[in-house]
Amino acid sequence: MTHALQTRQLHVQLAGRPVLTGIDLQITAGRWTCVVGPNGAGKSTLLKALAGLLPHSGQVLWQGRALESIARRERALQLSWLGQGEASSLDLRVWDVAMLGRLPHQGWLDAPNDQDAQMVEAALKATQAWDWRERTLGELSGGERQRVLLARAMAGNAPIMLMDEPLANLDPPHQVDWLEQVHCLLAQGTTVVSVLHEIGMALHADEIIVMAQGRVVHHGAGHAAETHTAIEAVFDHRIRIAALGEQWAVLPRL
Numbered sequence: 373m374t375h376a377l378q379t380r381q382l383h384v385q386l387a388g389r390p391v392l393t394g395i396d397l398q399i400t401a402g403r404w405t406c407v408v409g410p411n412g413a414g415k416s417t418l419l420k421a422l423a424g425l426l427p428h429s430g431q432v433l434w435q436g437r438a439l440e441s442i443a444r445r446e447r448a449l450q451l452s453w454l455g456q457g458e459a460s461s462l463d464l465r466v467w468d469v470a471m472l473g474r475l476p477h478q479g480w481l482d483a484p485n486d487q488d489a490q491m492v493e494a495a496l497k498a499t500q501a502w503d504w505r506e507r508t509l510g511e512l513s514g515g516e517r518q519r520v521l522l523a524r525a526m527a528g529n530a531p532i533m534l535m536d537e538p539l540a541n542l543d544p545p546h547q548v549d550w551l552e553q554v555h556c557l558l559a560q561g562t563t564v565v566s567v568l569h570e571i572g573m574a575l576h577a578d579e580i581i582v583m584a585q586g587r588v589v590h591h592g593a594g595h596a597a598e599t600h601t602a603i604e605a606v607f608d609h610r611i612r613i614a615a616l617g618e619q620w621a622v623l624p625r626l
């Protein structure tokens with residue numbers, strides 16, 4: 373089995389405080405892995421460390437290679453990133469924002485070519501953001517902006533895609549669209565890792581990493597009963613995961 377991403381004894385400190393402690397992970401290539409856990413558990417920090425965006429101790433490996441040995445440009449081609457609440461310039465046109473996703477494919481000072489334009493068009497259409505291509509980001513709602521940023525990440529066409537709370541601000545139909553976009557990415561062989569608070573959506577993932585207090589407390593299949601038990605426990609049994617046909621419902625335990 374190929375591992376798209378691995379960590380060995382990963383530790384991260386922020387402002388002198390340990391935030392991730394001794395994380396050993398193996399993330400399977402071509403599958404969707406979802407990271408869940410309570411606020412402050414370290415999910416975003418883990419995603420950033422996997423992306424090489426944070427100083428850390430221990431090892432992060434991409435396709436078996438130590439992150440330090442991979443040049444910046446190659447990293448940008450290998451991995452796309454959709455961050456949480458990104459401060460993109462609100463004056464930029466939607467088209468230009470999505471085109472930023474093509475930067476790693478372009479030479480220094482080169483204008484975008486036809487292939488770049490085709491990829492951007494396909495990504496904006498996939499997230500139903502095409503009609504806004506001439507508008508600026510500042511003229512869009514939070515959920516609409518999120519769909520443009522998702523298009524930017526998809527336009528990069530990287531084999532690994534990391535997304536931190538991609539469903540934030542999306543209404544239910546667009547959350548379902550996102551799930552379908554993930555399935556399209558998986559069909560192309562992309563490895564997807566996402567942090568989600570929407571547990572009902574997360575349960576559709578192939579694998580789930582359950583975190584608490586800077587540690588991984590469980591890593592298992594999204595459909596496995598042990599995974600559901602671990603999720604309920606990490607949320608202090610305030611939620612219950614119940615089977616509903618071939619899916620699951622996440623219910624508040626009142």
Ligand SMILES: Nc1ncnc2c1ncn2[C@@H]1O[C@H](COP(=O)(O)OP(=O)(O)OP(=O)(O)O)[C@@H](O)[C@H]1O
Pocket residue numbers: 386387391409410411412413414415416417418
């Ligand atoms: N820049 C920072 N400096 C210091 N501490 C930080 C910083 N960023 C995050 N932390 C702390 O690190 C811990 C983990 O934060 P992180 O954002 O990874 O959690 P999370 O699981 O993604 O939370 P949430 O679900 O609320 O988004 C928290 O206790 C947080 O307060």
